[in-house]
Amino acid sequence: MMADFLNKHNEKMNHFAVERLDIQPTDKVLDIGFGGGITIEEMLQTIDTGKIYGIDFSQIMVEQAKQKFKLEIESNKVSIEFGDVKQLSFVENTFDRVCTVNTIYFWNDPLASLQEIKRVLKNDGKLVVGIRSADKMRELPVTQYNFRLYDPETVRELLVEAGFTNVSIDRRDRDLRLDCVMITAHA
Numbered sequence: 001m002m003a004d005f006l007n008k009h010n011e012k013m014n015h016f017a018v019e020r021l022d023i024q025p026t027d028k029v030l031d032i033g034f035g036g037g038i039t040i041e042e043m044l045q046t047i048d049t050g051k052i053y054g055i056d057f058s059q060i061m062v063e064q065a066k067q068k069f070k071l072e073i074e075s076n077k078v079s080i081e082f083g084d085v086k087q088l089s090f091v092e093n094t095f096d097r098v099c100t101v102n103t104i105y106f107w108n109d110p111l112a113s114l115q116e117i118k119r120v121l122k123n124d125g126k127l128v129v130g131i132r133s134a135d136k137m138r139e140l141p142v143t144q145y146n147f148r149l150y151d152p153e154t155v156r157e158l159l160v161e162a163g164f165t166n167v168s169i170d171r172r173d174r175d176l177r178l179d180c181v182m183i184t185a186h187a
């Protein structure tokens with residue numbers, strides 16, 4: 001139920017993230033906190049000889065994704081693992097693209113986590129961080145609990161502090177309840 005809820009609720013936003021990532025068919029892509037796996041589904045439409053890696057901090061999401069992408073895992077197009085953004089199990093310079101949508105609110109050390117992402121991103125790699133801004137998130141009662149809310153500028157500053165360059169902010173549906181924000185950065 002949670003996976004279906006996340007996919008339905010966050011569909012538009014995840015589509016925006018994949019668009020900003022500008023994935024190439026040969027890319028190695030990492031999706032951190034994939035939840036219901038909607039971004040992975042969309043990325044699969046572009047990936048050819050490349051591969052998509054998903055990690056998530058929820059064992060339930062991991063098990064569900066392993067079922068959902070069983071065929072793609074068997075054909076070596078997708079890899080799904082349990083993991084924490086703060087300590088990624090990949091060597092330096094592994095990925096062409098990394099994305100993480102609606103997850104930064106739950107990270108206990110955002111700066112260290114972004115530095116960890118930078119470590120696994122290739123030198124010409126690109127990162128997209130998707131958020132809903134703090135003012136919109138405050139309208140949702142659930143965000144009173146265990147959410148750390150961000151303004152886009154705060155995420156930009158964190159990215160620069162973590163060593164990323166060319167950080168840019170794109171916003172969609174700002175006037176609607178959604179207010180999707182994509183912060184794109186280069187390694």
Ligand SMILES: C[S@@+](CC[C@H](N)C(=O)[O-])C[C@H]1O[C@@H](n2cnc3c(N)ncnc32)[C@H](O)[C@@H]1O
Binds near residue numbers: 010032033036106
């Ligand atoms: C609100 S859901 C978003 C799911 C999906 N990205 C989307 O936008 O629909 C947040 C996801 O991030 C995962 N998550 C939270 N903290 C994490 C961490 N430190 N490392 C990896 N995944 C994490 C959660 O388990 C959950 O699946």
